[in-house]
Structures are given as C-alpha cells and as structure tokens.
Amino acid sequence: MNGVYRKQKEKYHFFNLIFLILFFVLTLFCWCPIGYGSYGEVGLIMGMPSWAFIMLLIGATLFVIEWIYLFGTDLALYDEDLEKITDALEQVTAKETIGEEN
C-alpha cells in the first residue's frame, strides 16, 4: 500500500515539475524577447513586428498550458477536496481555541 502511495506521490511531483519548468520558460519569453526579438528593423506579420506577433502567440500558448494544468490534470485543487481540507483546518483552529481556554 505504501509503495503504491509513494509511486503516486512521485508521479505527482514529476508532472508538477514538468509544468513548473514549462511555466518558467514561457514566462521568461512573455517578459523578454530573448531568442525571438532583435534591435532595429524587423519584418511584419499581420501588420505587427514579428517579435510582437510571436510574443502574443507565446502568451496564448502559456494560457492553454495553464488551462491544462488547472482543469485537465489532477495536480490542481478541486471542489471535491474542499470539504476535507476545510474540516482539517477547522480542527486545528478548534484545538487552538481549546488550548487558549485552558
């Protein structure tokens, strides 16, 4: 049982790490034109400088990946978990209150 739980946890951390790396790299591209921009004159794509067009495209890609992370995987928080979490946190609060009263 412990082995299965450990494997699940390792899988969770692995996929979380993959998403974090993707988020980090794409954020860097959204914040700076490294690798796709250049100083001076550039060609146009649909009336925009090529780097501006690529930047908007990278933004759209990051949006889709965030969507997948938040709604298409079991890595993020879901409403089914909420009750359990709230109960556990309220127990801590209740213990604190009892401790203070004593």
Added chain:
Amino acid sequence: MVAVIIITSLCMVSVYISYVAFRKGFTKSADDYFVEGSSLGYFVLIFSLLASFLSAFSMFGMASFGYRLGFGSLYVLTANLVPLGFLWYFMHKKTFLLGRSRKWMTMGAPFGERYGTPMKIVLVMVVLVASIPYIVAQIQGIGVMLEAMSEGIISFHVGLFFVPFFIALYLMMGGMKGAAWVNAIQGVFFSIMVFVLFFFVMMKNGGFVPTMEMVLAKHPNLFQLGWAGGKVWNYPMVFGMAAAMCLGCVCFPQPYMHAYSSRSARGLKAMFLSFGGICLVIITMPTLVGIAGTIIVPGLTGVQSDKIYGLVASASMPDWRAAFAVAGGFTAAMSTVNGLVFGNAANLSVDIFKTFRPQTKSSELINISRVFVAIIMAVCVAIAWNPKTPVAELSIIAFGTVAVTFFALWGAYYWKRATATGAIFSTLVGVSLNVTFFFVGGKAMVLFPQKAFFQLNGFLTAFIISGIVFFVGSYLTQPGKTERESLKLFFHPILTK
C-alpha cells in the same frame, strides 16, 4: 457635451445597481460588506477581478503608451500578464483555503497570523502607499479625458471631482456586494466598447494591416526594439516593466479579496486563468489604437497624450458612439478606484483600527471603513491636482512598489524558516528604495535601466535587494512564538496538493 451626458448617465446606473444590492439586504454584516460571505460565482468573480485591475491605465494609459512608445508597450500589460494564471494559483491557493477556514476579510490577515501584528500593520501601510499613485492615475486620467470629451467646457480640475464623487457614493452604500456586481457589469461593458473602438479606428484607414503600414511609413521606430540609440525598449527595459506589472498584480489587494469571495475551487481557478487570457486580447486593442492614433491625431506629447484614446474615438466615430467608447474607459477607471479604495479602507479599518480596538462592533467597522474611503479619495484628488507624470508611468510605479511584498507572501505560505523580522525588513527596505529612487532620479530611475544598477531599473533593483534582505534576515533571526505556532495551520499536510 453628448459624451459628458452619456458618462454621467453611466455613473448614475452604477450608483443605482449598488443601491439596489444594498436595499435587497445583501450587506448585513461586516463579512458580507467586506468579502460577500464567500458567495460569488464564476461570472461575477471573473469580470469583477478583471474590472478591478483594468483601469484608466489599461485603456487611456496604454493607448497613450502605444502612441508615444509603439509596439514595445505590448510587454507592459498583455502577454506578460498571462503567467498570472499559475502565479496567482500558487501564491493564493492557501489564501483561498485558509481564508475560508479562518474567515479572513483583508489582505493583512494572512500576514498577521503568520508573522504577527507588526507585519500586518507594515503591510497595510505599504499597500496604501503603493495604491495611491495608481488611484491618482485613474483620477488624473478621468480628468484629462473629461476635458477632452467636453472640448474644454469641463476643466481638468472640475473633472477630478466628477467620477470620484460617484464612486465614493456607491461604494459607501453597497460595500463589496454592490461593488462586485457593478465591477462585473462595467467589465463586460468596457470589454465590448474596446472591440467597437478598435474596429472603427482600424476601418478608418482600410483595416488593421493598411493602418499599420501607414504608421510604419511615418514612424518606423514604433515597430522596433532598442530604438533611440538602444534606450527605448532595450531588453532590460522590457523585462523590468513586464516583471513589475506581473509581480505587482500578485501583491495588490484585489486577488486576496477575490480569493476570499470565491464560492468554489473551480471558480477560483477560472478567475485566475481567465484574467491573463482576457488581458491578452482586451489590452492589446487600446495599445494598437494608440499606435494607429499617431497618424489620426499627431503631435501630442507628455500628459497631453493621455487624451489620445478619446481624441481618436472622436475622430473615427459619430459623437454618441465615441462617447460610449470613452465611457468604457471611464467604467474601467471607476471599477479600479472602487476595488483599490475599498480594499485599502477595509485594510485600515479591520487590520489597524480593530487591532488597536478589538471591541469595535461590526456595524462600527463598516462606518469607519466609509470614513477611510472618503479620506483616501480626498488625498488622491489633491495629489492629482498638478499632473506631471502620465497615467501609464504612475501605474507602473505603483505596481513595482507593491511587488516588494512578494517575498513575505511567498515565505508565509511556502518557507517554514521565514521570520517576522525578515518579512518586515524586506518589505520596508524594498518600499524605501522605490520611494528614494523616485525622489532622487524621478520616474526614469524607477522605470528605465540604470548603469549604476547593472542595467536593471529601480524597481528590479529594489525587488532583488528586498529578496536578499528577506532571506538573510530570516536566516539571521529565530522564528518567534507566532511564526512557530502558525506552522500548524499554514503548513498543515492537507494543504500540500
């Protein structure tokens, strides 16, 4: 004057909606007044968060920025905000979960429970200091635009009182319940009006591509990175502004208040995700409208260029349509002032007033909050009286300043070794540096890369030093009783997912 009548009518509608929310009895207790009893659904959450951030800056300011500085402006408020989808989720997931369980109402609450009362007070004051330039930017933008739309009949100084009066009125009557609904309706309205304006401006010269080709022929530098001899939109400048805006968004009160107001985890995620995606589309448009404005209304400079959004609308559309398009920008500004003034008033009344006078009743807190709303509005109008800095620059300074609380927030949720001393010193050092840079070297020192700072701008320098102070300060000091006891709650194993 058609424009002014339409705008006035819109303000009246806002007041009426808030009044209805108030009369229906939504605002009964302090909990309802401040965070709406964690009751907001998807639609209101998404558009309320959007409207509470998008502002005179995103409409009038970004058009002005595009007009003066070209396509590089897209790095200030479009794709650079898409990372907020995951940044907000990671930074505010615990705000949402702990906020529900602990009944938090203000952004100072998590800092108070994790680091103790002194940090909570420091945070409230820092957020207030950072919010003021942003609120001033909205009031100034509204004054400038009213003067332009009324063709000088309403002077800039009279315009400064116009919308703040309405905002204070409906904010004092309806609390967040009224405010959130008004925000949501305003969010939808200005999103639609941005599309309408974009369409008309581009069609004036035969479509988007022909318009941009005309701009390119006249102002090729607006299409370049590193123009003006490498000074404008060089890579450090792009990175500094993009990072300041995004990190500042994480730390302003709006995501805290909306996390507390969320009914479900799904709603919270949808709200955080949608914001960046909507900005990617909605804010790109006024920026492009500003760039197109260089061939429609040429020759504006400095603070005067903040009028370009209204002037280009007047030049491209019939009077009443132009008025509606500009009214969209007004609603954006109103909802932002609304969210920020409300957030700060709540922080001051709950986090400071109630801390020193715990016996204060719930109804008294609401009244105290109303007084703070009035004071903040009055101070901001007074500062906006002599405008020197354009709306866009004022707003970026505000976002850069509040971003220094990022480390204290991250440490509260993700670093057990974080101490109150580290958090307090890092926040104070970061804000002091930002303020010092502004008074010593003006907006250029805060916003543009400086040789003395290894080509970083003042904001990034202050941000990095603030981070170093946080880590060094925390390692050099021992966690006190509050920090140690808070670990049971903030690092409960159930919160690991």
